[in-house]
Amino acid sequence: MAKRSVTSADVARLARVSQSAVSRSFSPGASVSEDMRRRVLAAAERLGYRPNAIARAMISGRSRLIALLAAYLDNHFYPVLLEQLARALQARGYQMLLFMTDPGDQDIVVQKMLQYQVDGIVMASATLSPGLADECAKTGTPVVLLNRYVPALAASSVTSDNIEGGRLLAHFLVDGGHRRIAFIAGHEDSSTSRDREAGFFKGLGERGMTGAGRAVGGYSVAGAAESARRLLSPRKRPDAIFVANDHMAFAVMDVARREFGLRIPEDLSIVGFDDVPEAAWDGYALTTIAQPAKEMVEATVSILTEQMERRTVVRRAAVLPVRLVVRGSARKPKAAGC
Amino acid sequence: MAKRSVTSADVARLARVSQSAVSRSFSPGASVSEDMRRRVLAAAERLGYRPNAIARAMISGRSRLIALLAAYLDNHFYPVLLEQLARALQARGYQMLLFMTDPGDQDIVVQKMLQYQVDGIVMASATLSPGLADECAKTGTPVVLLNRYVPALAASSVTSDNIEGGRLLAHFLVDGGHRRIAFIAGHEDSSTSRDREAGFFKGLGERGMTGAGRAVGGYSVAGAAESARRLLSPRKRPDAIFVANDHMAFAVMDVARREFGLRIPEDLSIVGFDDVPEAAWDGYALTTIAQPAKEMVEATVSILTEQMERRTVVRRAAVLPVRLVVRGSARKPKAAGC
DNA sequence: GGGCGGGTTGCATACGTAGTCAATCCCTGT
DNA sequence: ACAGGGATTGACTACGTATGCAACCCGCCC
Numbered sequence: 001m002a003k004r005s006v007t008s009a010d011v012a013r014l015a016r017v018s019q020s021a022v023s024r025s026f027s028p029g030a031s032v033s034e035d036m037r038r039r040v041l042a043a044a045e046r047l048g049y050r051p052n053a054i055a056r057a058m059i060s061g062r063s064r065l066i067a068l069l070a071a072y073l074d075n076h077f078y079p080v081l082l083e084q085l086a087r088a089l090q091a092r093g094y095q096m097l098l099f100m101t102d103p104g105d106q107d108i109v110v111q112k113m114l115q116y117q118v119d120g121i122v123m124a125s126a127t128l129s130p131g132l133a134d135e136c137a138k139t140g141t142p143v144v145l146l147n148r149y150v151p152a153l154a155a156s157s158v159t160s161d162n163i164e165g166g167r168l169l170a171h172f173l174v175d176g177g178h179r180r181i182a183f184i185a186g187h188e189d190s191s192t193s194r195d196r197e198a199g200f201f202k203g204l205g206e207r208g209m210t211g212a213g214r215a216v217g218g219y220s221v222a223g224a225a226e227s228a229r230r231l232l233s234p235r236k237r238p239d240a241i242f243v244a245n246d247h248m249a250f251a252v253m254d255v256a257r258r259e260f261g262l263r264i265p266e267d268l269s270i271v272g273f274d275d276v277p278e279a280a281w282d283g284y285a286l287t288t289i290a291q292p293a294k295e296m297v298e299a300t301v302s303i304l305t306e307q308m309e310r311r312t313v314v315r316r317a318a319v320l321p322v323r324l325v326v327r328g329s330a331r332k333p334k335a336a337g338c
Numbered sequence: 339m340a341k342r343s344v345t346s347a348d349v350a351r352l353a354r355v356s357q358s359a360v361s362r363s364f365s366p367g368a369s370v371s372e373d374m375r376r377r378v379l380a381a382a383e384r385l386g387y388r389p390n391a392i393a394r395a396m397i398s399g400r401s402r403l404i405a406l407l408a409a410y411l412d413n414h415f416y417p418v419l420l421e422q423l424a425r426a427l428q429a430r431g432y433q434m435l436l437f438m439t440d441p442g443d444q445d446i447v448v449q450k451m452l453q454y455q456v457d458g459i460v461m462a463s464a465t466l467s468p469g470l471a472d473e474c475a476k477t478g479t480p481v482v483l484l485n486r487y488v489p490a491l492a493a494s495s496v497t498s499d500n501i502e503g504g505r506l507l508a509h510f511l512v513d514g515g516h517r518r519i520a521f522i523a524g525h526e527d528s529s530t531s532r533d534r535e536a537g538f539f540k541g542l543g544e545r546g547m548t549g550a551g552r553a554v555g556g557y558s559v560a561g562a563a564e565s566a567r568r569l570l571s572p573r574k575r576p577d578a579i580f581v582a583n584d585h586m587a588f589a590v591m592d593v594a595r596r597e598f599g600l601r602i603p604e605d606l607s608i609v610g611f612d613d614v615p616e617a618a619w620d621g622y623a624l625t626t627i628a629q630p631a632k633e634m635v636e637a638t639v640s641i642l643t644e645q646m647e648r649r650t651v652v653r654r655a656a657v658l659p660v661r662l663v664v665r666g667s668a669r670k671p672k673a674a675g676c
Numbered sequence: 677g678g679g680c681g682g683g684t685t686g687c688a689t690a691c692g693t694a695g696t697c698a699a700t701c702c703c704t705g706t
Numbered sequence: 707a708c709a710g711g712g713a714t715t716g717a718c719t720a721c722g723t724a725t726g727c728a729a730c731c732c733g734c735c736c
Contacts, residue, residue, distance in 0.1 A: 005477060048473070048476075050449060050452055050453050051453055052453065052455060053450075053453040053454045053455065054392055054395050054396050054401060054454065054455050055396055057392050058392050058393055058396050063392060065435075068436075072421070073417040073418075073420065073421045074615070076414060076417070078417075079411040079414070079416075079417040079420075080411075082411065082417075082436075083410070083411045083438055086436050086437070086438045087438045090437070090438065090447075095435055095436075095437070095450070095454065096435070096436045097403075097433055097434070097435055097436075098406075098420075098424050098433075098434045098435075098436050099424070099428065099433070100421055100424045100425045100428065109428075111388060112391075112433070114388055115388050115389055115390065115391040116391045116392065116433065117390060117391065117392050135386075138386075139343060221615075250619060250621075253620075253621070254619060254620040254621070257620060258620050277412070278616060281588060281592060281621070282591075282592040282595060282596050283588075283591070283592070283619070283621025283622055284621055
């Protein structure tokens with residue numbers, strides 16, 4: 001059933017030219033006369049010739065494959081990033097090879113990526129160990145950490161300005177009259193969560209306030225719900241919670257309303273971070289910080305392509321501006337209109 | 339910077355064996371003595387040897403690459419499918435190559451997939467033209483349509499029992515006392531939407547009823563919102579709407595509540611299809627039909643692997659059972675407990 | 677002791693393309 | 707008419723691995 005496929009040699013034979021000529025007719029910018037190219041393309045068309053990208057990758061040393069490593073796609077911010085990244089890469093002639101990883105799995109997975117001779121690596125919801133970063137650098141494979149960074153590593157990173165986002169939210173909540181403001185983190189070792197927290201407490205400090213409670217949600221719905229229960233139980237309940245991302249914020253809102261009968265934002269204000277599509281839904285109307293997904297993807301692609309074309313790995317860190325999106329989940333400052 | 343990578347010949351030289359021996363040491367089931375394999379692996383370890391998957395694909399004719407074609411990931415059902423599929427394939431030693439497509443783009447994209455010599459193709463939110471199906475068959479590349487099918491095509495398909503799901507919802511709504519039941523479709527040419535609709539109207543018929551209104555939402559939030567406005571405006575407003583998938587159902591609920599001030603389910607019942615994670619959120623608590631994502635992925639992988647191993651393309655259609663998930667977005671039958 | 681067979685190993689080749697190098701072609705200026 | 711040069715073309719090789727085939731080793735049985 002599986003017939004031998006049509007090769008450039010077959011096309012060459014039919015067109016009565018050399019195999020080289022066929023190859024050149026298919027590589028833009030090569031030295032071929034218009035006449036030759038026409039003849040070759042006609043023959044190729046007749047035979048249904050399709051250049052073999054694997055063979056091309058083998059000889060040229062460039063697979064035009066970009067690996068994307070992700071640990072989960074539950075948080076809808078990642079599918080959004082994923083789709084845009086795939087489209088942006090395709091537009092430049094690259095393809096995305098997707099790897100899902102489990103905790104502790106990363107080393108094996110990165111080895112696999114390198115086996116496929118990928119031209120670049122994007123790590124979107126997983127961390128890179130120093131050893132792996134070294135290995136990638138050794139093979140000359142550029143790595144971009146997307147929506148995270150590891151200070152000690154020779155890998156580039158693209159993030160939004162999480163610190164500034166946290167600050168904006170702190171100001172917004174304080175100015176909205178909140179006095180007991182709690183925070184729910186993602187993972188303790190996530191740079192994103194840490195930066196959002198740091199900016200948040202800095203922002204509180206700038207308004208002469210301190211935090212009122214803190215919990216760790218682990219970026220999961222269950223963890224966020226548990227954190228919400230802990231924070232909302234005590235007598236001195238917070239009047240606002242900043243949740244490290246939207247995905248957890250929805251769970252917190254559900255727990256607050258269902259299990260504690262709180263009205264949002266009258267009894268409790270909630271703010272998140274990311275501005276995933278669901279944040280705009282009426283059921284949640286989440287006030288949040290919008291990450292510029294499109295610009296983050298563009299920065300990722302441009303860092304990658306720059307390094308791939310120049311065959312050199314340099315570290316580069318892009319930090320993109322964020323924007324406060326005010327909806328209904330948090331009481332607003334009175335003077336917001338002025 | 340980009341050093342020449344370590345090859346099997348380098349390992350062979352260090353271990354003082356032939357390149358064949360190195361190759362055999364890395365292919366499970368090959369004829370190598372235990373002694374030889376140990377020596378080779380030790381040398382490989384020392385050099386940091388990593389088999390070149392591209393070269394292997396070239397010589398063996400099997401890339402262990404599976405292409406996934408999708409048109410959008412907005413509907414959260416697809417990221418769920420995507421993640422599970424990627425994991426299932428990885429577990430069997432395959433990698434997923436992701437292609438996003440735009441309408442009218444598919445032909446070019448499928449050509450690219452074939453250029454990469456993928457061993458199989460999964461089409462998740464896009465359609466396959468007859469010409470392309472032919473070409474895939476010609477190259478011996480198995481194709482599985484996931485969550486859709488095209489009757490006339492030589493491609494396998496995996497779907498849930500959309501007809502039965504529609505029927506179940508019709509019975510549920512009628513038994514819940516609804517008398518004016520409308521439907522919002524996805525795309526007219528989507529097999530999934532058509533089947534859900536057919537099952538739905540069949541179910542209504544079985545209870546001696548007919549539909550009360552119909553609109554087409556085009557699987558988009560905006561389209562669904564527009565459809566909701568159309569259906570809810572007239573004097574004789576429906577008392578229930580079946581929306582062809584959850585993703586649109588959320589938008590319909592928002593419009594009903596915000597723009598028409600309707601209470602759900604007191605004034606209007608809404609049911610969806612898919613059971614995406616958000617359907618369980620309190621803000622929506624959507625009564626819906628659960629598609630068995632895990633089983634659909636398993637069926638997809640097993641159809642693919644079967645055909646890849648036997649190097650033969652046969653058409654196969656898997657239809658998996660669905661399950662009604664009752665939440666709060668629709669009034670329930672009184673006798674539900676019996 | 678000779679032959680036989682199973683288990684190992686190395687040699688040589690093939691996979692399909694890109695790119696190097698030398699040869700050839702065509703056109704122009706003198 | 708001829709030299710010179712740029713454009714075009716073809717022969718050839720390399721990329722890194724898998725595998726058929728032949729050679730080899732070793733132990734066993736008759």
